[in-house]
Amino acid sequence: MNIEEILKNVINELNKEWDMEELHSFENNINLFETVDSFSLLSIVIETESALENETGEYIPLADEDLMVAGVSPFSSFNQWVNFVTKKLN
Amino acid sequence: MGEFCYEKIELIMADLEFTRGRIRGITTVIGDMELTIDQQKDIYDLSDQDIKKFKRNLGLVSKHVVSNDTICTSDLCVQSANNLLKGLGVSADELDAVVFVTQTPDYRAPSTAIHIAHRLGCPKETLAFDVSLGCSGFVYGLSIAFSYIESGLDNVLLLCGDVASSFTSTEDKSFSPLMGDAGSAILIDSSGTLKTYFQLYSDGSGYKSLFIPGSGIRGGDENCGVMQMNGAEVFNFTIKEVPKMFDTMFDFAGIEKDDIDYYVLHQPNKYILKNIRKRINVELDKMPSETQANYGNQNSASITGTINAYLYNQLNGVDKKQILFSGFGIGLSWGICITNLDGVYVPKIEKYKG
Numbered sequence: 001m002n003i004e005e006i007l008k009n010v011i012n013e014l015n016k017e018w019d020m021e022e023l024h025s026f027e028n029n030i031n032l033f034e035t036v037d038s039f040s041l042l043s044i045v046i047e048t049e050s051a052l053e054n055e056t057g058e059y060i061p062l063a064d065e066d067l068m069v070a071g072v073s074p075f076s077s078f079n080q081w082v083n084f085v086t087k088k089l090n
Numbered sequence: 091m092g093e094f095c096y097e098k099i100e101l102i103m104a105d106l107e108f109t110r111g112r113i114r115g116i117t118t119v120i121g122d123m124e125l126t127i128d129q130q131k132d133i134y135d136l137s138d139q140d141i142k143k144f145k146r147n148l149g150l151v152s153k154h155v156v157s158n159d160t161i162c163t164s165d166l167c168v169q170s171a172n173n174l175l176k177g178l179g180v181s182a183d184e185l186d187a188v189v190f191v192t193q194t195p196d197y198r199a200p201s202t203a204i205h206i207a208h209r210l211g212c213p214k215e216t217l218a219f220d221v222s223l224g225c226s227g228f229v230y231g232l233s234i235a236f237s238y239i240e241s242g243l244d245n246v247l248l249l250c251g252d253v254a255s256s257f258t259s260t261e262d263k264s265f266s267p268l269m270g271d272a273g274s275a276i277l278i279d280s281s282g283t284l285k286t287y288f289q290l291y292s293d294g295s296g297y298k299s300l301f302i303p304g305s306g307i308r309g310g311d312e313n314c315g316v317m318q319m320n321g322a323e324v325f326n327f328t329i330k331e332v333p334k335m336f337d338t339m340f341d342f343a344g345i346e347k348d349d350i351d352y353y354v355l356h357q358p359n360k361y362i363l364k365n366i367r368k369r370i371n372v373e374l375d376k377m378p379s380e381t382q383a384n385y386g387n388q389n390s391a392s393i394t395g396t397i398n399a400y401l402y403n404q405l406n407g408v409d410k411k412q413i414l415f416s417g418f419g420i421g422l423s424w425g426i427c428i429t430n431l432d433g434v435y436v437p438k439i440e441k442y443k444g
Contacts, residue, residue, distance in 0.1 A: 017139055038322040039264060042147055046361060061368045065330035068322035 001055050003089070004082050010047045011078075014040070026078065033075040038068055041075055048085065060088055104290040105342055111239035112282035113232075115435030117174040118398040119166045120385055121155040121253070121271035122442040130267050133260055140263060148359040153270040153386030155255045156442065163194045164202050166273025166442055167249040168209050174247075174275040175210070177435045182211040186243040188218040189234055191227035191250040191390045193302075193420070194257065195220055206249065224252070224300070225356045225419025226290075227390030228274070229427050232415070233288040235278040248276040251391035257302050259316040268359070270386020274394035284410070286429040287343040289335065296422035299323040324419070328362055332418050333369045335426045339414075343428050350376070350428070351411040352401060356418055357381035357392040385439075393417060398439040406436040 011032075015023040022035050032041065045062050053059050062085065066072045074084030125133070127141060127150045136144075144150040156166075167190065175182060188210070190203035203218040212218070223230050228250045235246040251273030258266035304314030332355075340347060353376055355363060363379035378400040381392055388395045393415050397405060405411060410432040418424035 017142060038325070039143060039147065042325075042361065043143060046147055059364075059368060061365045063325070063329050063365050065326055067329065068326050 003086050006051050006055065007048060007078070007082055007085060010044060010051050014043055014047060028079045028082075029077045031076055032078060032081060033070065033073045041068065044075075052085070052089070056089070062088055103338075103342075104288075106233055106237070106288040106290070108236040108240045108282070108286045109284070110280050110282050111236035111278050111286055112280070112284075113429065113431060113434055114180075114277040114279050114281075115174050115178050116274065116276050116394050116397050117170040117177070117435075117437060118272055118274040118391055118395045118439045119169045119173070119442050120388075120395070120439060121157070121166070121255070122161070122444065123157040124152050124154050126152045127267065134263050134267055135260075136263055136267065144267060147361060148268070149383040150267070151384050153267070154441070155271045155386065156253055159256065161253065161442060161444070162196050163192050163251045163253045163271075163273050164190070164196050164206050164209075166253070166271065167251055167275060168206060169440070169442060170273050170275035171206070171210055171247060171249060173437065173440065174277055174435070177437060178277060180245065180277065183213055184245050185210070185212050185216050185247050187235070187238050187246040188212060188216060189221060189231055189246065189248050190219070191221045191223050191231040191248070192252055193222060193224050193389065194252045194254070198306075203249070210247075223421070223423060224389045225358070225387075225392065226417040226421065226423040226425050228276075228393045229288065229415050229417040229425035230290060230423070231390070232276070232278070232427060233290060233425070235276070236286055236288070239278055239280050239282070244280045246278045248278060250274045250276070250394060252389040254317075254387070254389060257305075257315060257317045262316065264321060265317060265319045268382065268387050270382075270388050272385065272388035272391035272395050274391040274398070276394060284430045284432075285343070286427065287339065288425060288427045289339050289342060290425040291331070291335075291423070293422045296323060296327060299327065299422060300420040325362070327422055328358065328418060329365065331422075331424055332366055332416065335416060335424065336370045336414075339426045339428060345412070345428060347372070349412055350414045352404070353377040353414045353416070354393050354396050354401070355416045357396055358387060358419070359383070389419075390417070395439060397436055402436045402438045405431055405434060407433060409433070
């Protein structure tokens with residue numbers, strides 16, 4: 001299972017709806033926390049949970065108390081988001 | 091130099107334990123107008139993308155609100171109370187106390203509960219007052235009712251709810267579509283024999299996470315009368331504080347998680363409830379979570395609204411069931427309660443009839 005690919009697919013699929021230029025082609029250091037609003041971050045979380053459930057057959061809640069906190073949020077960069085989800089799966 | 095010894099400090103908790111109180115009945119009345127999320131598109135100027143987000147993230151279907159601004163929370167609660175007293179065969183003469191938990195009183199002064207007691211036909215000997223709380227309000231209000239019963243009163247009528255339409259704005263796209271209108275009535279009497287437990291919390295550092303600027307004496311704020319929500323802060327608070335409450339309560343009450351028949355939580359949205367349910371590892375059928383999606387966020391009436399909408403078949407007249415209630419939100423304020431429902435009157439949720 002390639003987590004980075006799954007997470008990129010989730011954002012790409014959501015961005016078909018959002019049509020945000022910053023997300024059309026993004027680098028791994030993009031600050032998602034500053035790029036999209038909190039409700040859209042929640043969309044990313046929910047769709048990621050759903051994609052992971054399809055892969056693993058298990059629901060893994062990703063939201064934790066740091067998720068929406070500026071400075072420590074795993075959305076501070078796409079790389080951090082990948083690391084955060086990887087830890088949750090392990 | 092003297093050093094403060096933190097190890098010796100024992101955390102003081104708002105732990106409450108009662109034996110004499112028992113919930114006799116629960117009724118809820120909702121706003122008389124149903125609005126589907128699609129019907130809200132023009133009201134809040136929502137884009138197709140907004141509608142999709144609400145449906146996908148929160149599973150929003152509809153909400154129930156009052157059809158005009160002359161209908162107050164007290165009107166919903168009076169209908170609930172009349173249904174409750176009639177269903178239980180209890181007269182207003184027998185009520186020792188009326189406690190009204192709301193953020194939307196008829197007037198800033200006097201306490202609306204006093205006029206409600208009059209409308210119900212209570213005698214002058216009935217004490218009555220308002221409590222200003224939102225989503226934690228049912229649990230807090232219930233603790234007040236149980237305290238009065240433990241102190242010697244025999245019948246306490248607790249009323250909870252809000253007409254949230256009165257503090258939402260059509261210009262707000264993120265908060266207003268989530269909110270519904272409801273008012274509940276709960277009768278607590280002195281026939282209890284089993285223990286009821288409460289743990290209550292508050293944190294005023296988050297008072298601006300959810301608040302209504304310009305709604306009181308302190309001025310200097312714009313958007314008077316309209317609720318403002320910092321969604322990220324409220325989300326963080328909920329994810330951080332709510333799951334922690336459960337183990338602390340189980341330790342206090344000496345009760346195992348599996349001993350609870352139903353977990354009835356405040357209903358902010360389906361996603362939050364799913365996250366909490368998974369983190370505390372509770373089965374889906376023990377924790378209803380559809381209320382907000384179908385009725386809107388009912389504030390302090392959301393726990394009772396959930397019971398009257400989704401658990402009336404399972405709980406009406408049932409023999410002893412152990413129930414956990416948890417409310418959390420504006421303040422910030424949160425609380426948890428474990429009690430027993432035994433022979434309780436729980437009819438189906440009803441629309442306001444005017």
